[in-house]
Amino acid sequence: MRRSIILKNIKMKRITAFLPVLFLALMFLPGRTQAQDTSEYLVEFTDKDGVEFNPVEYFDAKAIERRILQHIPLNDITDYPVREDYSLMVASEVQAVHGVSRWFNAIAVSATPRQIEKVANLECVKNIIPLNHNLIVCEYTEAAPSKTNLEILKRQTARMGLEAFRAAGIDGKGVRVAVFDAGFPNVDEHPAFEHLRKDNRILKTYDFIKKREFVYTANSHGTSCLSCIAGMYEDTPVGLATGAEFILARTEKQFEPYREEYAWLAAAEWADKNGADIISSSLGYTANRYFREEMDGTSVVARAANMAARKGILVVNAMGNDGDESSWKYVGTPADADSVLSVGGIDPFTDYHIGFSSYGPAADGTRKPNVVAFGHAFLAKKNGYSDAHGTSFATPLVAGFAACAKQVYPDIPVMELFKRIENSADLYPYFDYAHGYGVPQAKALLSSEDLQTKATFKFLEDENSVSIKLVESGRRYEYPNSNYLYYQYLDKDGAILKYKVMDVYSSIPLTINVDDLDENVASVKAFYNGYASSININR
Incomplete structure (x- = not known):
């Protein structure tokens, strides 16, 4: 009986799936030549x-310890x-x-x-x-070092709570992070990683493209991403997890055709075998490889990422940089997978969505992104330091936070760790498709108490309108986004129909005319200065 075969219409913009695989000695068959139509x-x-x-x-x-715990x-x-x-x-x-x-x-x-x-x-x-081809990094741009760079450097870790982690003695110590990228040139020499080399905390490396252990060559994107997890600039941390240990995998050959999809899963299985607690991956597939409706967590690489989570590994992946692309805009894969902690970007100078960061949800409605961090970051490059843009760098910043969270809660299941990171974020329980639950916060993660502020606003209703009025007596924390009012319209099932962010200049910053609302709007939810509330719309 003939076995089933899935062969959809294979076009440049419709490749149905891809899979990185674990390389064996059996690579090329003797006596065969590569045909043109393979x-x-x-x-x-x-x-x-x-x-x-x-x-x-x-x-x-x-790896055995992870499974037992x-x-x-x-x-x-x-x-x-x-x-x-x-x-x-x-x-x-x-x-x-x-x-x-x-x-x-x-x-x-x-x-x-x-x-x-x-x-x-x-x-x-x-x-x-x-299978698909040509996995790509979430592209980025660099700029020369400047005074602004150093300001970003201090803020990118402070924004997530570096001081609170350090006061508690948390720096990711004992947590093993696998970084998948296009190369790690000069990580074996760069001063940003001297502390890792000194303590022998780069435990294993493998180049799945050239099939060798040496990874300190090729594209410097991986060098930059590693620095956003654990790098140092002189005495200042670039990332939060300066005490973590690492395994590094080169999984792609940017700008040239190669079967990187094989390498991604190969690296995931290798990371699992070698005891990784976290995978940080700033890679993704979008418009040239899939259709939007396929971003539903069912691609082979999304299944692979979910399998890694099933093995107890927290997978942290970039949302992608297609937010300002009218032809796409949305999350790529594997960030669409439900068990992947998907990371979007915010602008460090405005503290809300940075234009290029891809939006959620996944095509099946899964809420994405889960959290956000700076999409414009200070980092190490092949030679020296710089700043760069991309969810590529928001992702390792969050991976560093995740390593610290794993140090705090070493014994909990991976999806509980996932939820604790979401719950620590500064917009939680508010969520939207640009900011997720916000930026993870060390103070909230470390606290055994509910840090939610008292009411900072209330809803006012009359016959035809709903207004938001600020409460002057509300207790306030020092939220970087404290001048923003976040609000959204929900349908009867709680699905987000529309969401906005606005500056607050008055005690009644928002009045909504109920007659102007779409008939499907059943409620309004808002967040201001640490407090979230909602109101049903009565017609």
Whole structure:
């Protein structure tokens, strides 16, 4: 019986899925030459019958500890190897084998249409999915160092509560962070990372493009991202997790065609095996690889990210930089995955959404972004320091916060850690598709008490309008966004129909004419200076 095969219309703007895979020694078959009409596929197998697996031999001790602390089974079938006989059967029919994935019981191959039809007829084959190409970093721009850079440097960590973390002795110590990027040139020499080298806290490295351990070359984007987690500028932290330990994976070759999708999952399985607590990834797919409706957490890379979460790893990923692109605007994948902590960007000078940061929600309605941080950051580059723009840098800033949160709560399940980070954010419980729940806050994370302020406003109703009136006696915290009123219109199911942010200049900053509202608006929710409230619309 012919096995099922998923072969959608493959166009430049419609590639249905992609998967980075774990590279094996079996890479290219002898005697075959690369044909012009080959494509890449993920071939999924039916079973792992008869395969043996010893988790104690396979996993790093820290990976075993993570599973035990989070009550995750050590002997899970998704960690078992792929059957060698199945791999060999497929290998004999295709142009080349690029690697395998234990997690998805699959092999990644290049094949001609005729070859893949033969593969589809093999009894061991469950499914075939066309693979995508050209994973990209969330692009960014650099500028020369300036006085403004140093102001941003101090604020990018202070905004999340550096002082509160340091007062509690929290710097990410003992937490293992995997960073996936396009290269890490000069991390082995740059003064920003001297403390990591001195303490031997870069534990493992691997270049999944060139298949070697050396990663201190190629694109400096990874150098910059690592600095936003744990770098130092002289005596000033660039990121919050200066005490964490790291494993570094080069997973892409920017600006050149390559199967980076294979490398991302390969790196995720490698990170899991080697005990990572957190994955920081500033990578994503959007318009040239998918359609908007496909950003629903079902792409193969989103499934891979969710699998990492299932293994107890917190995956932190950039929303993307398409917010000002009229043709897209929305979250890319894998940031659309429900178990990924997706990070958007705010402007450090206005403290609200920075124009390029992609918007939520995911196509299936999943709330995105989860949190935000500065989308314009001070960072290390290949030589020296600079500042740059992109959700690429908001993401590692949040990953540094997450490492500190993991140090505070080392034993809790990963999705509880996820929720605590969301709940610590400065807009919580208010949420919108530009800011998520806001910027994570150390003070809220560390506190065992409810830090929500007393009422800072109240709703006033009359026959045809609803107004917001500030309460002068309301207790106030020093919120950087304390001059902004956030408000939104919700339907009867609580879905966000529209949301806005406005400056506050008077004691009644907003009056809404009920007759002007869309008939689907059932309630209004607002947030001001640490306090959130809502009111039903009566017609």
